[in-house]
Amino acid sequence: MGKRSPLTAGQWAPRAVPETRRPDATSAGPPARRPAAWQWAARAALPVALVLWLLSLRHVNLGAMTDLGLLQVLPVLFWVALGLLVLGFCAALSDRRTRGGWFLAHVLALIAILHATPALLYPTLRYGWAWKHVAVVDAMIRNGGSVPGAEKLDVYDQWPGFFHLNALVLQATGLESALGYAVWAPPVTNALLIAPLLLIYRSVTTDRRLIWGAVWIYYSCSWVGQDYFAPQAFAFLLFVTLVALLTSQLRASAERPPGTPARAWPPGRFLAVVLIMAVIVCSHPLTPLMMISALVALSLPRRNRRVLLPVLGAGVLLTLVWDATVARPFVSANLGEFVGALLEPDSNVVSGLAALGTAAPGQVQVSWIDRSLSAAVFLLAAIAFLRRRWTRRTGLPLLVLAPLPVLVANAYGGEMIFRAYLFALPAAVLLISALLFETRRRPRLRVFAVVPLLLAMLGGLLFGYYGKESANYFTEDEVAATRFVTATTPPGSLIVSLTSDVPGLEMNYDKHPRVQLNEQDLAVRRRLVRDPIEGLEPFIDGATEREPAYIVLSRAQAAECYLNGTLPADTMRRMDTAMAGTWGFVPVFRNKDAVVYRYQNPDRAESS
Known part of the structure; x- marks a missing residue:
C-alpha cells in the first residue's frame, strides 16, 4: 500500500486502515494452524446456541412478568444460549481467517435471539404504538389517503410516507391488514440495517475484525427500541443507508487517481441519494433534522464539501418545501413551542430523564442501567478518539456529535435524548470496536479479554429492551375486548382508556374521539384517584349528549400504571x-384480562 497523504482532523478518511493492523495484512507466509478441536468448537457454538434458544422458548410463563418484564421469566437455557453465542462470535473474531459468512451468521443469530423472541412468544402484536400505526395504515386505505377527523393523529397525514408505502403493499398483495407482518418488523428492520452498517465501516477500514466487531457492538447497545412497526424505524433505516452512500462516495472521491476529471457524483447515484432524502422528509418529522445535522457535520472538512454540499442543499430544500406545504398545519400550530424550546437547551437535554420516584422498583433499576449503558458507549467512544489517532482522520467523531444540535434545540416530547443516542450509535460503535479489538500482538487474547464487557453490553440492552414487557405484551383477551369496542360502538362515541397500552383501540380512530386519562394534568389525575366517578365526569358528561361513552380497562393498562407510576397501581381495580x-x-364486555363499560347520560337515556 502506498504512502497516504496527511489528513486533517475530522475529514472522512476512506478505508483508513489502522496503522497497527498493517503488519497483519501484509505479513508473508501462511498463517499459523490452529488445533482442529478449537476450530470445530468455535463453529459448533452457533448452531448449538440457536437450538438452546429455541428450546428455551417452549415453556415461558408470560403472566408472571412484573417489574422486569421478560427478564424475570426467561429460563436459564435462554441465557446459556446467549452466552454461548457471544463466545462463538469471539472465537470467530479471534481468527483472521474466519470468513465473512460466519460473522454474518453470528450477527443474524444475535438479532434472532434479541428481536424474534417476543414475536415467537407473544400471541399478538407487541407494543401499543405498533397497533396504532397498523390502524393508521387501515384508516388511510379506507379514506383513500389523508384521514379526516384524525384530531391528534392528523400529524400522520402530514408525514404519510411510511403509511402510504404499507398501504401500497397491502393493496398489491391482497392482505387485509399490516397486522400479520408488523409482528416481524423488529427482526427484519435490524437485519436490513446490516448492509448499510457494513458499507459505512468498510469505507473507514479494511480490518474485518474491527468491522464485524462494530456491527456486533451496535446490536449489543441499541436498547432504545425504535425498531418496531413505525415511521421512525423506517426513516432511521433510510438515514443509515444515506450515510453509507455518502461515506462510500467520499471514499471513492478521495481514492480518485490524480488527473481524473473531478466529478462529485455520478448522476444515477446522486438521484438515488435525493430520492432517499425525499422519502425520509415525507415519512418522519425528526429524521430530516438529524439528516441535515449529519450532513453539516460531515461538510465541515473542506475536502468533503465538493461531495456533500450538493446533497446538503438538496436535503435542506426538500425539508423546507415539505414543511411549508404538506406539513404546514403542524409546523404553524407548534411554531411558538419550537421557538420557545430553542431558549431552553438545558431543559431539552434532560427532558427524557424522567423522575423515578413514582416508578416501580424494577423500573428504577432498568432506567439506571439504560443510562449507564448509554454513558458507557460515549465514554468508550471518547477514549477511542484519544487512543486511536487514525479515527480522528475519519468522519466518525463528527457523526457521533451530529445529533447534539438537534438535542439542545428541542425536547421532542421528552424523547430527544434517546433519539440522539440512536442516531449517534452507528458511528460510535466503530470507535469502540477500534478501541477494543485493534492490536498487533495476541489478537485472540485481546478478543477474549473483552468478553465480559460484551456480555455486560448485552445485559444492559436486555434490561432496556425487555424490562417493560409486562406493559408491551398483550393477551388475546385484551385484543378481543378492543375488537368488540371498535366493531360495535356507534360512530361519534367517546372511548376512554387509562393509558395508551390498549391493542388496536385506534382502529376507526377517525370515527371516535379519544380520552387517555394518564395524559391529563396532575389535578385531573388526583381527582380520578380520589373518586374515579368524579374524575370521569368532566369527560363523559360533555361527550355523551348524542352517543354513549365507552371506558376500556385492561391488564396492560394496569401494568403500565404500576411501572411508570403516573397513576397508582390499583387505579384500574x-x-x-x-x-x-x-x-x-x-x-x-368482560373477560379475565379486560372489561368494557358503556356510559349513557342518564337524562339522555330517559329521553330515549
Missing part, C-alpha cells in the same frame, strides 16, 4: 369497582 356500583355504567 378501583375504577372497575366504582363503575360496577354506579347507575349509568353498564359492563358490556
Whole structure:
C-alpha cells in the first residue's frame, strides 16, 4: 500500500486502515494452524446456541412478568444460549481467517435471539404504538389517503410516507391488514440495517475484525427500541443507508487517481441519494433534522464539501418545501413551542430523564442501567478518539456529535435524548470496536479479554429492551375486548382508556374521539384517584349528549400504571369497582384480562 497523504482532523478518511493492523495484512507466509478441536468448537457454538434458544422458548410463563418484564421469566437455557453465542462470535473474531459468512451468521443469530423472541412468544402484536400505526395504515386505505377527523393523529397525514408505502403493499398483495407482518418488523428492520452498517465501516477500514466487531457492538447497545412497526424505524433505516452512500462516495472521491476529471457524483447515484432524502422528509418529522445535522457535520472538512454540499442543499430544500406545504398545519400550530424550546437547551437535554420516584422498583433499576449503558458507549467512544489517532482522520467523531444540535434545540416530547443516542450509535460503535479489538500482538487474547464487557453490553440492552414487557405484551383477551369496542360502538362515541397500552383501540380512530386519562394534568389525575366517578365526569358528561361513552380497562393498562407510576397501581381495580356500583355504567364486555363499560347520560337515556 502506498504512502497516504496527511489528513486533517475530522475529514472522512476512506478505508483508513489502522496503522497497527498493517503488519497483519501484509505479513508473508501462511498463517499459523490452529488445533482442529478449537476450530470445530468455535463453529459448533452457533448452531448449538440457536437450538438452546429455541428450546428455551417452549415453556415461558408470560403472566408472571412484573417489574422486569421478560427478564424475570426467561429460563436459564435462554441465557446459556446467549452466552454461548457471544463466545462463538469471539472465537470467530479471534481468527483472521474466519470468513465473512460466519460473522454474518453470528450477527443474524444475535438479532434472532434479541428481536424474534417476543414475536415467537407473544400471541399478538407487541407494543401499543405498533397497533396504532397498523390502524393508521387501515384508516388511510379506507379514506383513500389523508384521514379526516384524525384530531391528534392528523400529524400522520402530514408525514404519510411510511403509511402510504404499507398501504401500497397491502393493496398489491391482497392482505387485509399490516397486522400479520408488523409482528416481524423488529427482526427484519435490524437485519436490513446490516448492509448499510457494513458499507459505512468498510469505507473507514479494511480490518474485518474491527468491522464485524462494530456491527456486533451496535446490536449489543441499541436498547432504545425504535425498531418496531413505525415511521421512525423506517426513516432511521433510510438515514443509515444515506450515510453509507455518502461515506462510500467520499471514499471513492478521495481514492480518485490524480488527473481524473473531478466529478462529485455520478448522476444515477446522486438521484438515488435525493430520492432517499425525499422519502425520509415525507415519512418522519425528526429524521430530516438529524439528516441535515449529519450532513453539516460531515461538510465541515473542506475536502468533503465538493461531495456533500450538493446533497446538503438538496436535503435542506426538500425539508423546507415539505414543511411549508404538506406539513404546514403542524409546523404553524407548534411554531411558538419550537421557538420557545430553542431558549431552553438545558431543559431539552434532560427532558427524557424522567423522575423515578413514582416508578416501580424494577423500573428504577432498568432506567439506571439504560443510562449507564448509554454513558458507557460515549465514554468508550471518547477514549477511542484519544487512543486511536487514525479515527480522528475519519468522519466518525463528527457523526457521533451530529445529533447534539438537534438535542439542545428541542425536547421532542421528552424523547430527544434517546433519539440522539440512536442516531449517534452507528458511528460510535466503530470507535469502540477500534478501541477494543485493534492490536498487533495476541489478537485472540485481546478478543477474549473483552468478553465480559460484551456480555455486560448485552445485559444492559436486555434490561432496556425487555424490562417493560409486562406493559408491551398483550393477551388475546385484551385484543378481543378492543375488537368488540371498535366493531360495535356507534360512530361519534367517546372511548376512554387509562393509558395508551390498549391493542388496536385506534382502529376507526377517525370515527371516535379519544380520552387517555394518564395524559391529563396532575389535578385531573388526583381527582380520578380520589373518586374515579368524579374524575370521569368532566369527560363523559360533555361527550355523551348524542352517543354513549365507552371506558376500556385492561391488564396492560394496569401494568403500565404500576411501572411508570403516573397513576397508582390499583387505579384500574378501583375504577372497575366504582363503575360496577354506579347507575349509568353498564359492563358490556368482560373477560379475565379486560372489561368494557358503556356510559349513557342518564337524562339522555330517559329521553330515549
